[in-house]
Amino acid sequence: MFTIDQYIKAESLEQAYSLNQKKTATILGGCGWLKMGNRSIRTAIDLSGLGLDKIEETETEFKLGCMVTLRQIETNDGINNYFGDSVRECLRHIVGVQFRNCVTIGGSIWGRFGFSDPLTLFLALDADVKLYHAGIVKLSDFVKMPYDRDILTHVILPKKKQKTYYITHRATETDFPVIACAVSKLPEDFTDNGFRVAVGARPQRASIVLDADGILNDGITEESAKKFADYVADSLNFSSNIRGSADFRHHLTRVLVRRALLAMNQEG
Template structure:
């Protein structure tokens, strides 16, 4: 890959202006996937001194600076505590420690990577994104939009909750990308079922969630129906990691297990 210029932004306004000058100008996150995803960068814009890498807690939210590395995410007590630690679990299973020490949550979200293991639990937790210009939007809204105006992601906001969570990654080896990944969250009586690496960007199974949320008592029959509904409503494709049919089958199985787990272990 080629990088022509490196620019240390003076402030966020300066960074955004530089970013908007050309489609070949890119903001630097951790750089873990840069070589594999970009061939040419005219100007690489440095932000690490302007965007936080801290994880802080307010009364209502866990706030994660966009420059926070996946390793820091995987070991932080608040990330491990809430939602049964599904975000920490997902982070811990991404590549090796060396990659987790450079890859950032901001880079993962901004890249909208189809193979991402982080987007799935983040989506299930209904997290919000704080951008420099647009302010706060939901991750769901961000992922659904095909084209977005250029902006700088500052923080990821996760609502503190006693919700139960489940995450499972299906992969051939510990170092490989997911064949598919599944996250299930039960927050009181609200269910969120999300599937990623289909191999398309993480998505919520809306019909399945609606069925679960409108059913008073969740029994085995509802669980099986919801799991099948989710696998049917989401689209799957084939690539060298797995066939669409296989992805669909394992998705149904792991959603079923996820629902059983969050219901059985409900507080």
């Protein structure tokens, strides 16, 4: 359990950012992860009074404030109508409803946890993050950035008519994933053929693989799905931990990416 010397409920993002420049300060999300550690926090900065707990839908995007809980996202009709089952599927295994009612999307994406389900899916959806100081950054860039003293204010899910499918393997329900795969097909205005796969819990942070060789150029069939899944697995590095070996994760990636592509294709 962490300890806090001074608790401040921020009155503006400017104040929160300025307070957070001290190394001894910590931004509070839902505290689900923080409470697992034993940090000694000099100044705890609470963002809950800044109206950042809203999901805004426009013509072009869903804008999730950093204090939006995982459960708010999981049960949001607009998001579920637009992205089908993928977002709900990505969140529903995380611990339990009470937990998802507390933990935030800001803490989840800021943490850039290797095991993160939303980080994996949102990479495949070509999401952006909005940082108070650095502005809008592609999630695919943010995931490689070192931790700094900025504040993540929003996660932006663009409406690009993505088709998507999310699948994980877990040793037991509600445990961290052994491997997490998100496949998506973005529309044609991309430089590639629009297919992308994000694989997380390798156990390293999720990475994206594009169809650089055009394996799926003629569409998804049993054969092309298998070939692309093998290509994805061979393009990534995997490691071993208590949840599974590197070889097992490589094998699971081949199986799950193939299944996800076929399922996404079937859903139309």
